[in-house]
Amino acid sequence: MAILVIAEHENGALGAATLNTVAAAQKIGGDIHVLVAGAGIDAAAQAAAQVAGVAKVLKADNAAYDHLLPENIAPLVAELASSYSHVLAPATTNGKNYLPRVAALLDVDQISEIIAVESADTFKRPIYAGNAIATVQSSASVKVISVRTTGFDAVAAEGGSAAIEAVTSAHDSGLATFVGEELAKSDRPELTAAKVVVSGGRGMQNGDNFKHLYSLADKLGAAVGASRAAVDAGFVPNDMQVGQTGKIVAPQLYIAVGISGAIQHLAGMKDSKVIVAINKDEEAPIFQVADYGLVADLFEAVPELEKLV
């Protein structure tokens, strides 16, 4: 049976999360088809056809699918799903938004945020903020699964040559309309895909002090994240939040600065390869997961670190 992967795309470019999701599909085994749905998506569909391991690209180019409104996307995916054994989407905010709607239309339970494929019907996923790992088996005729992208190494974006097939069916529910969006602009790498992440917490004291982390991050080619405390205090926007309810990251190096290490924050970063903690409280729980801990005042340690790297 074939597997349908729903692509993530933005401004005509294929989203990196798609590559990790294709990798998860390869672990399941079978022909991999990628659905690119949206408006004005030629470039993204072309890019999807280049992805290694993709057998076919389905292109649903229709104004109704712009911004992936779930009221319109879900019926499209549910309609296509009957020819597939699995439907996979990345566990991005888009994927989390439309995929459960697809599952309910198909009358099957969804499996959220898998981190490993045991077999074609059995998967592992974290529960309780990552404090337990559940192995879940699905008997559904179509297995609807969201993929935690940090659980799978991305496949190559080049090397494939899939055929592109247009999907003409249009579903416009008329229930919801896109009004607008405010996107945070940054020259730094995307948080979920960065090799190095520097994160700040309540210890930063104010938003202005985040400049110390930005300059350190620029020197390391890193993305900047934050704890919930820093976001709630208004230091930084919420799209920088790392944790159970924010973004899940697993970089090569995670530097936690002025972050105590609450359960909910650890849920978003404890699969990082190397964790560094800089905190003046030597009892802070973050030191229990840090490979390298430095008990110091961050306002002295961070500028010094920037000088030395």
Next chain:
Amino acid sequence: MKVLVAVKRVVDYNVKVRVKADNSGVDLANVKMSMNPFCEIAVEEAVRLKEKGIATEVIAVSVGPTTAQEQLRTALALGADRAVLVATDEELSSLAIAKALKAVVDKEQPQLVILGKQAIDSDNNQTGQMLAALTGYAQGTFASKVEIDGDKARVTREIDGGLQTVSLKLPAIVTTDLRLNEPRYATLPNIMKAKKKPLETLAPADLGVSTASTNTIVKVEAPAARGAGIKVGSVAELVEKLKNEAKVI
């Protein structure tokens, strides 16, 4: 308009859970249980809509064990008018819960249903979206702002790159993100008053809802433990270790 708000009884967010030795699940015996934090935000939003004169009645509903009455009483103490418990001892999947909620929606005909975006135990983030599919309503997930304007709801959503605003035709389903509001505390007089508010108990069978699931949990394990690290004495030592030992910079 009538607002329905769904709440879930879960392990308290501060509890560090332990996996049972037989790998059948996590040990919830004698563990503090609370209302799911996202559900508290949902209740708060519904009560604020009532205080603004937009909502006329707020109904709290839970699908779960009879002990979930405690969480419904909490919702009543926070300002909900009445409560409905769909009582079951089974561990239900998100889809089964969405089906039970759909039956309650059919009965109560609310204009707005507010749920948390996810429960902190199963971390599924599915129920609101599934309820939207089953009812055929529009959905505004991960909401950080909700404005009601006539027969439309304008919902600002937290998305990966920032914020997105959508306009939804009512009736609609909204799921809350952490930044939607700051939930209030229940005062003692309100807790006392909540004991007198109506709480109706139903069974899934009364609602004609199937609780079958296509998912089975085979086992639950503790995650791989991270080995304890070392404390370094200086920034220079830290940089040296990162360069030569961990080789990450």
